[in-house]
Amino acid sequence: MARGAAIQAAIRVWGASTYRDASPEEIFTAGVNTLLADYETGLRAQGSTLVKDTPTWEDFRRQAAAVLAECALSLRGGGRGRGGAQSPAVSAAVPIPHHGVQMTELLRAGDLLKELTVRLLRGAVAGSQDPLGLMTEAVLALDRAVAAGEQRMARSYDVLLSDRIEWADLAYRRRIARDIHDHVGNGASLVHRHLELYDVLHSQDAATAHHKVTQARGVVTELLESIRRLVSDMRVQLPSARVGEAVKCFVESMDLLETSVDLQIEGDERWIPDEVGSEVFMVIRECLRNAFKHAHASRVTVRIEASRDDVRVEVQDDGRGFDTTSPKDGHGLASMAERVDALGGELAVLSRPGVGTRVQMSVPLMEALYEQAG
Known part of the structure; x- marks a missing residue:
């Protein structure tokens, strides 16, 4: 005035x-x-x-x-x-x-x-x-x-x-519990059933009994993969070297043969608080899993840009893509959206069948605010 x-x-x-x-x-x-x-x-x-x-x-x-x-x-x-x-x-x-x-x-x-x-x-x-x-x-x-x-x-x-992060963690633990029940529990029950049938059939029908053992081996292989994924999911502690190093460690642990990952980092990751970095890393990890398992991508690019005001991430792959209007349960999009929303951020998923997928997220940070208000 x-x-x-x-x-x-x-x-x-x-x-x-x-x-x-x-x-x-x-x-x-x-x-x-x-x-x-x-x-x-x-x-x-x-x-x-x-x-x-x-x-x-x-x-x-x-x-x-x-x-x-x-x-x-x-x-x-x-x-x-x-x-x-x-x-x-x-x-x-x-x-x-x-x-x-x-x-x-x-x-x-x-x-x-x-x-x-x-x-x-x-x-x-x-x-x-x-x-x-x-x-x-x-x-x-x-x-x-x-x-x-x-x-x-x-x-x-x-x-x-x-409070929002705590709520997201609770929802995440519930999802892990469901996965253990659905994948590990059911898989173990199926293996047990095949072995029971083998005991019944091995003296009467050797060919069918052998087939049951083969089926049991296949289920065990899938079961081990599920256990490996679940154990990796529960390693929520972010390495001291921040989000970029956590992504590198995860990619190395996957022993990828057909997919290359290009990691690009801009800015200073020290601006990212540990509790925010853990959530951001888990969203990136979900994106990478989707690219490896569902999209069968040959190349994935991960860009992380950290500043005093926010952290911006983009994960882009050249995989098969999917229809975002009817996402499959396996893509974990709901879980990713919940995590980003709990941080007060924004998430965008862009994809079409045959043209790959690009996931973008932006999460506001608090460091600059504390410095100015303190």
């Missing part, structure tokens, strides 16, 4: 004859509602999910109003300051994490609020005896209030993220 708008807001409250007697705090307070309206308009122009519905916006509007109340208090007393104390209004503005709201959106919203508030402050202090001192005190209060709010939101979001 420009200086003229702040003056007009003050005049509407007190009238032109009394405006010159209004304090910087009163002038600033008179413009708060207009500022909040501009704030909402600016967020909508950004396409922010903070204004996607009324309850979400009302929560964040209250937090913005608390920050503005802190700025107003800083203007009281002629810029003498309050020693960095935090007002009850800001202390009471407890942020609520909303599903679908990314931390990058919260940071952009904070920047927009600062920009609008500074404009209003300029108009409020323009006619004071010490505009520079007042402005300095108010901007410091603004920075403290916004940083405190972002830090609390970061912590709340961290708790929410941990």
Whole structure:
């Protein structure tokens, strides 16, 4: 808001004859509602999910109003300051994490609020005896209030993220239990049945008995492969060398003869927290298994791009592809989507029969937020 708008807001409250007697705090307070309206308009122009519905916006509007109340208090007393104390209004503005709201959106919203508030402050202090001192005190209060709010939101979001990861791990363990029952348990029962039939038939029908033993051997081979896959699935600990090294170790453990894997890493993987890296690795591993087992790809490219803000991954193969509108259970797409969603990220699967498959995912990170809010 420009200086003229702040003056007009003050005049509407007190009238032109009394405006010159209004304090910087009163002038600033008179413009708060207009500022909040501009704030909402600016967020909508950004396409922010903070204004996607009324309850979400009302929560964040209250937090913005608390920050503005802190700025107003800083203007009281002629810029003498309050020693960095935090007002009850800001202390009471407890942020609520909303599903679908990314931390990058919260940071952009904070920047927009600062920009609008500074404009209003300029108009409020323009006619004071010490505009520079007042402005300095108010901007410091603004920075403290916004940083405190972002830090609390970061912590709340961290708790929410941990809960989602825990839920995804529980769902994953249940899937492992189902796989053990369906594949290992049923396979072992089938082997046992073939051997029982061999005991019955070996003295009466040697050819049929021999066939039962051959069938049992085939089931054992499939059973060993299932056990190997399940054991690999349960090795969820991410190596200390991060996601890229974990992918290398997995590819080496597969002893591939007909498929080559090209791993490309950009950025610094140290930005990726261990709990996020573990989930990202398991999604990549599922993509690679699909490429090896279902797509029969001859070449797979894995690109990992890590930054302070997010980690982006693309896994592309030249395999047989599939119809994404009717995915097969074996592709594990639901499990992959659950993991990425639990991290607050996005997953896209692009494929057509005969043209290969490309999986893209993007997961937001928290490191930059903690540095700025702390």
